Amino acid sequence: MENGDIPENANEHCPGPQSETAGKSDSCAGCPNQEVCATAPKGPDPDLVAIAERMSTVKHKILVLSGKGGVGKSTFSAQLSFALAGMDHQVGLMDIDICGPSMPKMLGLEGHEIHQSNLGWSPVYVEDNLGVMSIGFMLPNADDAVVWRGPRKNALIKQFLKDVYWGEIDYLVVDAPPGTSDEHISIVQYLQETGIDGAIIVTTPQEVSLIDVRKEVSFCKKVGVPILGVVENMSGLSQPLTDVKFMKVVKESGSSIDVTKEVISCLRENAPELFNVVVCSEVFDSSGGGAERMCREMGVPFLGKVPLDPQLCKAAEQGKSCFEDNRCSVSAPALKSIIQKVVAAMPMMTE
Numbered sequence: 001m002e003n004g005d006i007p008e009n010a011n012e013h014c015p016g017p018q019s020e021t022a023g024k025s026d027s028c029a030g031c032p033n034q035e036v037c038a039t040a041p042k043g044p045d046p047d048l049v050a051i052a053e054r055m056s057t058v059k060h061k062i063l064v065l066s067g068k069g070g071v072g073k074s075t076f077s078a079q080l081s082f083a084l085a086g087m088d089h090q091v092g093l094m095d096i097d098i099c100g101p102s103m104p105k106m107l108g109l110e111g112h113e114i115h116q117s118n119l120g121w122s123p124v125y126v127e128d129n130l131g132v133m134s135i136g137f138m139l140p141n142a143d144d145a146v147v148w149r150g151p152r153k154n155a156l157i158k159q160f161l162k163d164v165y166w167g168e169i170d171y172l173v174v175d176a177p178p179g180t181s182d183e184h185i186s187i188v189q190y191l192q193e194t195g196i197d198g199a200i201i202v203t204t205p206q207e208v209s210l211i212d213v214r215k216e217v218s219f220c221k222k223v224g225v226p227i228l229g230v231v232e233n234m235s236g237l238s239q240p241l242t243d244v245k246f247m248k249v250v251k252e253s254g255s256s257i258d259v260t261k262e263v264i265s266c267l268r269e270n271a272p273e274l275f276n277v278v279v280c281s282e283v284f285d286s287s288g289g290g291a292e293r294m295c296r297e298m299g300v301p302f303l304g305k306v307p308l309d310p311q312l313c314k315a316a317e318q319g320k321s322c323f324e325d326n327r328c329s330v331s332a333p334a335l336k337s338i339i340q341k342v343v344a345a346m347p348m349m350t351e
């Protein structure tokens with residue numbers, strides 16, 4: 001049993017081994033841990049003291065959340081970290097999506113391993129000022145499934161916070177799994193003493209995704225984590241005309257003809273200036289007003305929209321920054337403006 005954690009085989013409504021009523025409350029009756037809990041010494045959890053000490057070298061902690069999976073939360077966390085590192089900040093990225101770690105891939109670090117030194121576990125470094133910690137580095141095989149119950153996940157998160165040596169860093173970006181489950185409660189509880197600067201919630205525009213964002217907002221309010229704002233990702237498809245690979249004309253009868261070659265070659269000949277044009281279309285239904293309206297209604301900041309961008313998807317697949325080499329001309333400006341707002345919302349940094 002990890003110090004302070006609720007054991008896996010505990011009774012329902014367990015007050016926690018650190019509680020004054022541990023082993024003595026009504027809900028403890030018949031619990032296999034009752035005797036140990038009743039006699040164990042109480043007091044401040046030494047692990048929380050160790051976490052607070054580790055976190056004393058971290059200036060800002062940002063939690064990235066989403067209500068649903070697949071909305072681009074990990075992509076955002078990865079690009080946020082690249083961007084902050086690109087601004088010459090010292091950055092740590094911690095992946096607490098224990099069952100679905102994507103950071104090794106999204107940072108181009110697949111196959112790397114964590115090393116231990118006398119200072120603790122060393123993150124894996126993309127660059128001198130961007131280190132990453134993920135359970136993905138600990139799996140012998142990237143396809144291995146992590147099938148863990150809450151207490152074991154909590155223990156690993158605690159270990160990440162307690163044993164990883166980040167050194168002096170400006171930002172710790174924490175990529176959480178979707179929803180509000182054990183991992184979320186643990187990270188908030190373990191960082192209670194040193195505090196979390198705020199959470200960024202990533203969503204897509206459609207109402208089905210926004211319903212879950214409302215739950216994230218209410219989770220943050222309940223546990224006292226400030227909300228830095230909501231990002232609407234995959235907000236329409238914007239593509240430069242040069243990247244359009246397929247165009248078709250749909251006839252009234254319903255049949256269609258592929259006109260890609262003809263249209264592109266005609267434009268190239270007669271109107272080359274049109275090749276700078278960005279073609280936009282709505283992919284997900286945002287007729288309900290999307291995240292912006294939801295933010296107004298819930299009184300939380302709206303940080304901006306990031307369009308669907310095949311180049312961003314490619315950058316994430318390749319583990320690269322979307323801000324370099326003009327890689328993502330459509331999504332990078334949107335992401336940059338959002339990240340500037342996040343940095344501006346941070347309490348003044350002592351340089």
Ligand SMILES: Nc1ncnc2c1ncn2[C@@H]1O[C@H](COP(=O)(O)OP(=O)(O)OP(=O)(O)O)[C@@H](O)[C@H]1O
Nearest residue numbers: 069070071072073074075178234307308309313316
């Ligand atoms: N704006 C975007 N344009 C194009 N592709 C995107 C965009 N945002 C994310 N993607 C792609 O969508 C897929 C899902 O993104 P991602 O893994 O970041 O989602 P997630 O919310 O973290 O999912 P999960 O929580 O389930 O791990 C990835 O392939 C990613 O590259």
